[in-house]
Amino acid sequence: MTFSICVREEYEDEDGTDQLRFGVAVTTRLPAVGTLCPFASENGAVATQSLVNVELGERGIEYIDDGLAVDDALQSLLNADDGAENRQLHGIDADGTFTFSGEECKGWYGHLEGENYTVAGNLLTGEAVIENVAETYEESDRDAPLAQRLIDALGAGYAEGGDKREELHVQSAALKVRTTEEEEHSPYYNDLRVDATETPIQDLRETYRLAGDGFAEAMERYQDAMEDDDLEAAEDDE
Known part of the structure; x- marks a missing residue:
């Protein structure tokens, strides 16, 4: 009922x-996928889907944060899950990737992985959905923000047909981006959800645009006050 992408990128900060x-x-033809599927930290990213077991994502990220390799972390959770054959689970950490699609997932289902990403989906119109997601991400401009490129990748899968259940009109989409860089203020546009809509990619893209504008406006107006931890000073300037 879902397709998703997890990625890892190396980059240099301003120093x-x-x-x-x-x-x-991730996007799906059900509401509020952002509460169920995507998990990320400064150490990795995980997506849990199909017949969702949220604990696989929550504990998967916890295990990765504790230093367990992504394949060991996620495989150990599946080994303890009686419903594993109904699950899709994939993710990435600093050193590796992991993909799993249980044999009882609903077709079309499948997954693929590249050097620095994983993609998976189920109840799709066909394999081309996840292939387009992967191709669009691989060809994306690395100078553009990752959140923007993740939306573009979802959009490519959606345009190819995406989730095949056209009778389900209420849809959703979500994204998360985390970094090892110590950011004084985490950008609003790196953790976004569209919980109920008929146009999930369009709405997530617009939410991303507005969140970026709002973050810039907030930094311009309140940055000095936030650095001084003194909101009253900012209010005095209004």
Whole structure:
């Protein structure tokens, strides 16, 4: 009922220090997928879907944060899950990737992985959906924000047909981006959800645009006050 992508990217911050960023994005023909499927931290990204077991995502990220490799973390959780054959689970950490699609997932279902990403989907119109997601991400401009490129990747899968259940009109989409870089203020546009809509990609893209504008406006107006931890000073300037 879902397709999603998890990615890892290396980059240099403004000081020339090597950093990692992780992202996960997902869409489905059900409401509020952002509460169920995507998980990310500065150490990795995980997506849990099909017959969702949220604990696989929650504990998967916890295990990765504790230093367990992504394949060991997620496989150990599946080994303890009696419903594993109904699950799709995939993710990435600093060193590796993991993909799993249980044999009882509903077709079309499947997954693929590249050097620095994983993609999976079920109840799709066909394999081309996840292939388009992967191709669009691979060809994306790395100078553009990751959140924007994740939306583009979802959009490519959606345009190819996406979730095949056209009778379900209420849809949703979500994304999360985390980084090893110590950010003084986490950008609003790196953790977004559209919980109930008939146009999930369009609405997530517009939410991303507005969140970016709002973050810039807030930094311009309140940055000094936030640095001084003194909101009253900002209110005095209004």
